Amino acid sequence: MLLAYTDQGTGPVVVLLHGFPLSRAMWDAQVHALSASHRVVAPDLRGHGESPAPDGTYTMDQMADDVAELLDGLGIVEPVVLGGLSMGGYVALAFALKHPNRLRGLILADTRAAADAPEAARLREETAQSVSREGRTATVVETMIPRLFARTTLQNRPGLVSAMQEVMERTSASGVIGALLGMARRPDRRDRLGEIIAPTLVVVGQEDVVSPPEEARAIAEALPNSQLAIIPHAGHLAPYEDPEAFNAVVLAFLKDVHPHA
Numbered sequence: 001m002l003l004a005y006t007d008q009g010t011g012p013v014v015v016l017l018h019g020f021p022l023s024r025a026m027w028d029a030q031v032h033a034l035s036a037s038h039r040v041v042a043p044d045l046r047g048h049g050e051s052p053a054p055d056g057t058y059t060m061d062q063m064a065d066d067v068a069e070l071l072d073g074l075g076i077v078e079p080v081v082l083g084g085l086s087m088g089g090y091v092a093l094a095f096a097l098k099h100p101n102r103l104r105g106l107i108l109a110d111t112r113a114a115a116d117a118p119e120a121a122r123l124r125e126e127t128a129q130s131v132s133r134e135g136r137t138a139t140v141v142e143t144m145i146p147r148l149f150a151r152t153t154l155q156n157r158p159g160l161v162s163a164m165q166e167v168m169e170r171t172s173a174s175g176v177i178g179a180l181l182g183m184a185r186r187p188d189r190r191d192r193l194g195e196i197i198a199p200t201l202v203v204v205g206q207e208d209v210v211s212p213p214e215e216a217r218a219i220a221e222a223l224p225n226s227q228l229a230i231i232p233h234a235g236h237l238a239p240y241e242d243p244e245a246f247n248a249v250v251l252a253f254l255k256d257v258h259p260h261a
């Protein structure tokens, strides 16, 4: 699958994978800040942004292979630092386990290693069915918005919230269905975290209710080579809500991973 992508800057490669049902637009501030010292590649995952949205289930492994194919297409053979937020983190974990030799470092932002609980998986499958029946995604977007942001972001920064809402509204029904089914069926990765030897930054918004800090802490503890950072006053979209704090943590991590960049 040929993905749409942003490719900016020169230096060691950092790849950023967005959450559901977002697009690479959520990483604009990171692309800007990190590309001063790194080559930043930010794709639209299948079904999102400007990438194709085929029918069917988008497994996390398949989306990880799309990313590997993109790197091949760009001639990037050296190991990369791969970062993913939420669904992008599920894909990053799949990539880390499938393509460990291509990984220099990992950034797991506001994400989970566990599978969906049976009830949550059932709800996703039902939501996918209703999107398919109705051909519209508005309910999915409206239900998600209040859960994506910290309370103060929702109260005080409506422009920030509505800009991301617009990105979400542009995601097609087939994209939403494919990702929902893929996430519902994704495996539990917790027992495989010990295999990931690449240095890993686990980062989470303090007010993230989708993938809360306790879960990030458990992931960091299970990884052999990790550090944990908590972004205060930010929710599930911490990199977007507080890019300064998020970028500072990521740049410090990248300095450890690439001391000469």
Ligand code: MLT
Pocket (backbone or CB within 6 Å): 018, 019, 020, 021, 085, 086, 087, 088, 183, 210, 236
């Ligand atoms: C995301 O931000 O990618 C989603 O909230 C992930 C999920 O629904 O599990």
